Amino acid sequence: MTLPSNDNPKIRETVAKTFMEMLKNMPYEAITIPDVIETANVSQADFDRNYTSKRSIIMDFLAHLQDEASHQIAPQLPAANVLFNEKNLLKILAYYRQYKEELLAIDQAGLSNLLYDMTCLLTEDLLTMSEDADHVERFRLFFMTGGLLSTFMQWLHSENPVTTEELATAQYKMVSQSLEIPLSFK
Helix, strand or coil, X not given: CCCCXXXXXXXXXXXXXXXXXXXXXXXXXXXXHHHHHHXXXXXXXXXXXXXXXXXXXXXXXXXHHHHHHHHHHHHHCCCHHHHHCHHHHHHHHHHHHCCXXXXXHHHHCCCHHHHHHHHHXXXXXXXXXXXXXXXXXXXXXXXXXXXXXXXXXHHHHCCCCCCHHHHHHHHHHHHHHCCCCCCCCC
């Protein structure tokens, strides 16, 4: 997402928080930019310097979540396979669980593809950090990432009948058992 160059982190945070609160309480289609601007108590010019649309607000919110989730495992980067161990899955799941209402609101609005897109960008970032990632490994990683994301979203929708720890363990087992050859990024 490319935003105008005069963005202001404080304005962006205020607008994103306001928009996400509105999205949790009303349909996406019913939210207007003027309503967001008024509720966030920012000027049209401030909004325009930071965002281009409602979609850009969601993308910014998700980018922030991805950055924060990446920091949960940052000491172990750039190895792409750090995503696929129980400890790191648990860290990421626990972090995202804090934003359950927001993620479900995005999904309810029919915009879960944005979450998928951001997850693929994170995967791509991990892959570009790995010099030896071949094309087959890339597609395997995207396949597993999509499966993990789908499982996670179903878990959020299900009122969490299993703990975060149980889900991380189950996801790790699903990934590791489905591979004949483990992912091998160095």
